[in-house]
Amino acid sequence: MDPIRSVGIVGLGKMGAPIARHLAAAGFETHGLDVNQAAMAAAQKNGIKIAANAAELARRSDLVIVLTAFEEQVEEVIFGAEGVAAGARPGTVVAVAATINPDSMRDMAERLSARGLVALDIPICRGEGPAEAGELLITGGGEAEAFEACRPAFASFANSIHLLGGPGAGQAGKMINNLILWACISANTEGFKLGNKYGITKEAMRNMLLESSAQNWAMSTDVDPSYMPWAEKDMMIVLSEADRVRLSMPMAGVVKEVIKGIKIEHGH
Incomplete structure (x- = not known):
């Protein structure tokens, strides 16, 4: 799998904003999107390129990280009319960092695979302080090759990274x-x-x-x-x-x- 060079972050809140900053500081071309205009303006000041919608963000990204709050928001962000799946190139990695039901994650992974996309689940632990410090923990699930290709990006904001198994194992x-x-x-x-x-x-x-x-x-x-x-x-x-x-x-x-x-x- 090709190295990850560009990363899109959907959700620039208390966790997503510092994650995006760490990615940009590590040299990744970083794109962002949030429903909150102030969050996007703040991210832009930190070198994050703002996308008009999730489809556009996905077109620009090798890896998309979804950091919304609830499962229904993850569903809409990925599979909505202007969602990630609508704009992503074949082979793009879609990593769900939101905490959702493991069975739902497996279902999403199958639907993404049918579109030629690669799903990972990477829910994060430890909270806001470690997010600011770049010391989060990732509990991962999905294809090992894709996970390893993304590891350098993950390492920009997490210092403990674990792949537990296939799709849904991270959740x-x-x-x-x-x-x-x-x-x-x-x-x-x-x-x-x-x-x-x-x-x-x-x-x-x-x-x-x-x-x-x-x-x-x-x-x-x-x-x-x-x-x-x-x-x-x-x-x-x-x-x-x-x-x-x-x-x-x-x-x-x-x-x-x-x-x-x-x-x-x-x-x-």
């Missing part, structure tokens, strides 16, 4: 990561509440736990439990997939309800 990896992450956040929140009943401050409890066997990433980074915009969506994906493969995951159901309760408690 499955992200789904499992998020299940465990939200479970940790749920346990941390309930633990701190219990400690508070004994007059132990969160700071004192956290300092102790960080040196104990209960230490976890959410605790280390002091994740704010009130800021979890995608948590319920993530857990619904987990539960939907568990139903599809006929796997009982009772803790996942509990975590989903705990997360909902935390958000309600904080007015979300």
Whole structure:
């Protein structure tokens, strides 16, 4: 497969904007698109070339990275009338960085393949700070040759890059990561509440736990439990997939309800 020289980013928000900047700084011809005009104007100041629509962006790109928020937006961006599939050249790699259902990802990969395009799923982990620092983690799925061809581009914004298997494997990896992450956040929140009943401050409890066997990433980074915009969506994906493969995951159901309760408690 030919080297990747030009990359298009659909979605220039809190994750997409720094990813586009890192790609441009690494020497990739970088194109961008967003529904927010201010986001596109800011990206343009950082050397990102703005496209009129997703089809035009795809025509200019060897690799297109889709960073929209929801699955229906991914569908529209890729397969809409002026979508990526309408403008992409044969062999173009379409990488879905949004978190979507693994089964949907496999379906999209088949439809893209039928059009002569190559699909990868590359959902990203670690959040906004690591995005700004170029230290994201990619949990990948898809064709190994295409993934390796894209690795230099991915390495401009991620310092931990994993190919887990075929189409949908990356989404499955992200789904499992998020299940465990939200479970940790749920346990941390309930633990701190219990400690508070004994007059132990969160700071004192956290300092102790960080040196104990209960230490976890959410605790280390002091994740704010009130800021979890995608948590319920993530857990619904987990539960939907568990139903599809006929796997009982009772803790996942509990975590989903705990997360909902935390958000309600904080007015979300």
